[in-house]
Amino acid sequence: MESFQALLFGVLLLGVCFSAPTNDLVDQVPDFKKTSFKVYSGYLTVPGPVSGFSSLKIHYQFHESQNNPAEDPVATWHQGGPGGTSLYGLYGEMGYFQVDNDGTHVNEFAWNKVANMLYLESPAGSSNPIGFSTCSKNGQVQSRCSFDDKSQAEAYAHTLKAFFYSISRVQQQFSLFDWRVVCRSIFTKYCKFHCFQCWFWP
Secondary structure (H helix, E strand, C coil): CHHHHHHHHHHHHHHHCCCCHHHHEECCCCCCCCCCCCEEEEEEEEEEEECCEEEEEEEEEEECCCCCCCCCCEEEEECCCCCCCHHHHHHHCCCCEEEECCEEEECCCCHHHCCEEEEECCCCCCCCCCCCCEEEECCEECCCCCCCHHHHHHHHHHHHHHHHHHHHCCCCCCCHHHEEEEECCCHHHHHHHHHHHHHCCC
16 A cells, blocks of 8 residues: 555656646656656646635546547546545556555556546545545635535536546547546446536537
8 A cells, every 4th residue: 555655756746846747747657667658647726616626736647548548538437436536546446557565566557558548536535534535625725525416517527628628639639539438336327417517618
């Protein structure tokens, strides 16, 4: 567990110093060899008002496809919970970089073999109080972030808009029009709210 936390902290530091996706590009994930595909790690600034907050800061990691980034879809992973961080799925289940009790290793069945994988620590306050994403009111970061299915759907739609706007300035081939949602557990219950918000975004 300590190695997992150390790795997450290291990757986060690589992205936290910058705000533009160009600078969110991670040269090499700590304790792993350099990869042929691009890895981004950083924060998305989600302006408000959104779900009762003046703004959100959402930590994201984006791993381009090992196959054909320009042609493969963008897939967003959601852990469930509700409120579970998607970083667990990234580093403990389907991601390329795996961290467990035996240390670090590469996942030969990583989902980014066929898709560009987006992992959002969303909603803000995931894994509270140890998550990286935050919510603010009047410029003040709140100690807790609360959402219901409807307000989280709104926040999620705003977050996706922020991501695709940011990444399109760097890699114009990525689009919400070729986007997939993959999830587990309770997220399957309220996924419909998220998709509705995104498909009918004004």
